[in-house]
Amino acid sequence: MLEVKGLHAKVEGKDILKGLDLSVRAGEVHAIMGPNGSGKSTLSHVIAGREGYEITAGSVQFDGRDLLALPPETRACEGIFLGFQYPVEIPGVSNLTLLKAALNARRKYRGQPEIDPGDFLAWVRDRARLVKIDPKMLSRGVNEGFSGGEKKRNEILQMLVLEPRLMILDETDSGLDIDALKIVADGINALRSPERATLLVTHYQRLLDYVQPDYVHVLARGRIVRSGGPELARELEQKGYGWLEAA
Amino acid sequence: MASQPQDIHELMRRREYSAGFVTAIESDTVPPGLSEDVIRMISARKQEPEWLLEFRLKAYRRWLRMEEPKWAHVHHPPIDYQAISYYSQPKSFKDGPKSLDEVDPKLLETYKKLGIPLKEQEMLAGVAVDVVFDSVSVATTFKKKLAEAGVIFCPISEAVREHPELVRKYLGSVVPFGDNFYAALNSAVFTDGSFVYIPKGVRCPMELSTYFRINERNTGQFERTLIVAEEGSQVSYLEGCTAPQRDENQLHAAVVELVALDDAQIKYSTVQNWYPGDEQGRGGIYNFVTKRGDCRGKRSKISWTQVETGSAITWKYPSCILRGDDSVGEFYSVALTHHRQQADTGTKMIHVGRNTRSTIVSKGISAGEGQQSYRGLVRVLESADNARNYTQCDSLLIGDRCGAHTFPYTEVRNPSARLEHEATTSKIAEDQLYYCRARGIGEEEAVSMIVNGFCKEVFKELPMEFAVEAGKLLAVSLEGAVG
Numbered sequence: 001m002l003e004v005k006g007l008h009a010k011v012e013g014k015d016i017l018k019g020l021d022l023s024v025r026a027g028e029v030h031a032i033m034g035p036n037g038s039g040k041s042t043l044s045h046v047i048a049g050r051e052g053y054e055i056t057a058g059s060v061q062f063d064g065r066d067l068l069a070l071p072p073e074t075r076a077c078e079g080i081f082l083g084f085q086y087p088v089e090i091p092g093v094s095n096l097t098l099l100k101a102a103l104n105a106r107r108k109y110r111g112q113p114e115i116d117p118g119d120f121l122a123w124v125r126d127r128a129r130l131v132k133i134d135p136k137m138l139s140r141g142v143n144e145g146f147s148g149g150e151k152k153r154n155e156i157l158q159m160l161v162l163e164p165r166l167m168i169l170d171e172t173d174s175g176l177d178i179d180a181l182k183i184v185a186d187g188i189n190a191l192r193s194p195e196r197a198t199l200l201v202t203h204y205q206r207l208l209d210y211v212q213p214d215y216v217h218v219l220a221r222g223r224i225v226r227s228g229g230p231e232l233a234r235e236l237e238q239k240g241y242g243w244l245e246a247a
Numbered sequence: 248m249a250s251q252p253q254d255i256h257e258l259m260r261r262r263e264y265s266a267g268f269v270t271a272i273e274s275d276t277v278p279p280g281l282s283e284d285v286i287r288m289i290s291a292r293k294q295e296p297e298w299l300l301e302f303r304l305k306a307y308r309r310w311l312r313m314e315e316p317k318w319a320h321v322h323h324p325p326i327d328y329q330a331i332s333y334y335s336q337p338k339s340f341k342d343g344p345k346s347l348d349e350v351d352p353k354l355l356e357t358y359k360k361l362g363i364p365l366k367e368q369e370m371l372a373g374v375a376v377d378v379v380f381d382s383v384s385v386a387t388t389f390k391k392k393l394a395e396a397g398v399i400f401c402p403i404s405e406a407v408r409e410h411p412e413l414v415r416k417y418l419g420s421v422v423p424f425g426d427n428f429y430a431a432l433n434s435a436v437f438t439d440g441s442f443v444y445i446p447k448g449v450r451c452p453m454e455l456s457t458y459f460r461i462n463e464r465n466t467g468q469f470e471r472t473l474i475v476a477e478e479g480s481q482v483s484y485l486e487g488c489t490a491p492q493r494d495e496n497q498l499h500a501a502v503v504e505l506v507a508l509d510d511a512q513i514k515y516s517t518v519q520n521w522y523p524g525d526e527q528g529r530g531g532i533y534n535f536v537t538k539r540g541d542c543r544g545k546r547s548k549i550s551w552t553q554v555e556t557g558s559a560i561t562w563k564y565p566s567c568i569l570r571g572d573d574s575v576g577e578f579y580s581v582a583l584t585h586h587r588q589q590a591d592t593g594t595k596m597i598h599v600g601r602n603t604r605s606t607i608v609s610k611g612i613s614a615g616e617g618q619q620s621y622r623g624l625v626r627v628l629e630s631a632d633n634a635r636n637y638t639q640c641d642s643l644l645i646g647d648r649c650g651a652h653t654f655p656y657t658e659v660r661n662p663s664a665r666l667e668h669e670a671t672t673s674k675i676a677e678d679q680l681y682y683c684r685a686r687g688i689g690e691e692e693a694v695s696m697i698v699n700g701f702c703k704e705v706f707k708e709l710p711m712e713f714a715v716e717a718g719k720l721l722a723v724s725l726e727g728a729v730g
Contacts, residue, residue, distance in 0.1 A: 048685050051677070076687035088682040092700030101696060102686035109687070141700065158686065 007058035018222035027194040034219035044170040048082035077109035081164030083155040085171040090142040127160040149180040156187035173207035185210030205237040306424035306434030319591040320620040399444040406442035421504035429500040430537040440470035445480035472503040476511035483514040509544030521557035531559025538565035542574035550577035552708040554717040556724040566595035569603035576605040579705040584617025593623040598631035607638040613649035620652040627664040642672040695722035
């Protein structure tokens with residue numbers, strides 16, 4: 001599904017990714033772990049299509065298509081979803097407005113008519129229950145005045161509504177208490193299926209107790225320095241990243 | 248690079264002014280130029296009484312001694328007032344239409360293109376419309392139903408004939424004929440506009456609406472609107488404006504006067520979409536308008552809501568004089584400037600009575616090379632015990648060649664006054680756009696969504712169907728604003 005080959009990326013003239021390889025197949029859950037500044041967020045944003053990243057070498061393919069040639073909105077319509085580490089506030093634009101626009105953009109991309117407003121509301125309310133979001137919050141401005149935990153749950157809600165094929169969660173677990181963490185994990189697990197893949201970008205083992213990964217990769221100095229199964233995450237929890245960074 | 252930044256200029260050229268067509272209709276237009284003779288001619292054609300001619304001539308003589316205001320933050324070449332024609336009416340209207348059936352089909356077609364159906368059965372339920380085409384009012388709908396409620400809603404020229412005592416009592420009582428340069432000019436040459444009278448205790452059964460359209464070349468539009476709400480009455484009034492796309496500038500200098508007596512409420516909304524000129528700044532309407540409401544009665548309330556997306560230059564400060572004790576003034580404004588548009592707009596709240604309250608919410612959006620100023624005055628007189636004002640001015644910048652300026656003035660002569668002022672300036676943040684795009688929403692739709700969110704507090708003040716229209720108008724006006 002996702003093929004990253006020899007990816008080099010610069011931000012503001014600084015090399016961040018230095019030859020990264022990653023292959024994700026449908027149905028798999030990959031965890032990308034690594035110390036701060038190792039390039040985890042850069043990888044997420046390069047896949048989602050944020051401007052300001054200079055790709056100097058390598059390729060990213062999604063279902064065999066050159067992802068780097070597509071604007072972010074097309075990538076999203078193709079089925080890529082990035083759950084933001086720092087969700088953005090958009091004052092005055094309600095969550096429902098954003099969700100509806102996003103959902104209809106996808107449908108338009110696929111040549112489908114706009115969703116019926118009644119069906120839309122029913123669908124969003126149903127999804128909101130999964131992440132324990134009060135329906136009243138749906139009418140509030142996007143992330144406007146939300147607590148950190150609410151913002152993260154809102155990201156998961158958007159993901160549940162949009163049903164992407166590749167879910168990238170950029171440190172969605174950071175700053176969550178245990179209850180919120182469980183809710184977020186439930187949301188991710190609810191979407192797990194043989195057709196979908198997940199990329200969990202995280203600093204800690206915590207989330208992986210609730211969302212069992214198939215593969216764990218360690219990102220350091222812009223490259224994947226070690227890959228393994230779930231046991232690698234536990235090893236990291238005990239030993240930290242130092243032993244790998246030095247390697 | 249993930250996505251190719253599109254050429255901003257190319258995108259901006261795509262913007263089309265959908266109301267920019269000209270109606271091929273034979274018009275009876277007086278030759279350009281202004282003199283006492285022209286004023287006498289206008290007055291005679293309208294079969295006006297002597298007092299009104301006197302009003303016009305006094306205003307004209309005052310105007311001759313006045314100078315254009317220079318303090319506004321706008322720039323334009325000098326206006327040649329002798330090159331403007333001060334009166335134009337469609338030829339088929341010599342005697343005025345008696346009913347819609349007599350209206351020239353070409354005119355009906357014009358308004359249909361503008362999305363304003365005049366046939367009552369096609370209209371939005373519950374909105375009565377008066378339509379002013381160049382210098383004359385061409386149609387007023389739902390007159391009968393309004394008359395049953397005792398509401399008068401008609402062209403002001405008709406009101407002069409049918410209800411002279413009312414017009415004479417209130418005309419010029421809020422905006423005196425020598426108030427300012429443009430108001431004086433309007434008082435001298437005003438041709439038509441709407442008159443609304445809501446009798447005591449009546450809640451107007453429907454929204455009232457006037458559409459102003461400039462069609463002829465080299466004509467100015469000088470409409471005059473007068474709304475009087477008697478004790479305990481209520482009315483909601485909306486005006487819309489469009490003009491053809493022309494290379495030269497056209498002048499629009501209107502005067503609007505509102506009078507609210509004890510416990511009366513007037514809500515006045517404007518969706519202004521005059522032709523703004525092209526991306527080089529050629530053509531477009533000069534919109535120099537004086538709008539003022541007088542809360543003459545106790546516990547009266549006047550609320551201005553405006554969405555300004557058009558005009559090459561806007562010079563406009565809808566104001567409230569809070570004369571009655573416990574009266575309330577409100578001003579909600581969204582102004583958008585794009586390309587080379589300039590807007591200097593805001594409000595004045597004059598607190599005279601006790602316990603008077605005013606609210607100002609101004610949202611300015613600048614894109615392209617648009618320049619925008621908020622200019623607001625809050626004046627609290629000695630007599631105004633416990634006056635309160637809340638002012639909020641937010642500016643949103645799109646791109647880095649536009650500008651936003653805020654000029655708040657306050658004059659407080661009573662120590663019990665409480666004034667609050669908040670102001671913010673923000674740019675459409677890259678991260679907001681990226682966030683929307685990462686959800687699959689295209690760039691232009693995302694900009695429109697963010698801008699609509701920014702304006703929400705003002706849009707919610709508009710009548711429902713017009714709030715939708717205003718949102719769409721903003722989206723069209725901003726097309727190509729982001730590259």
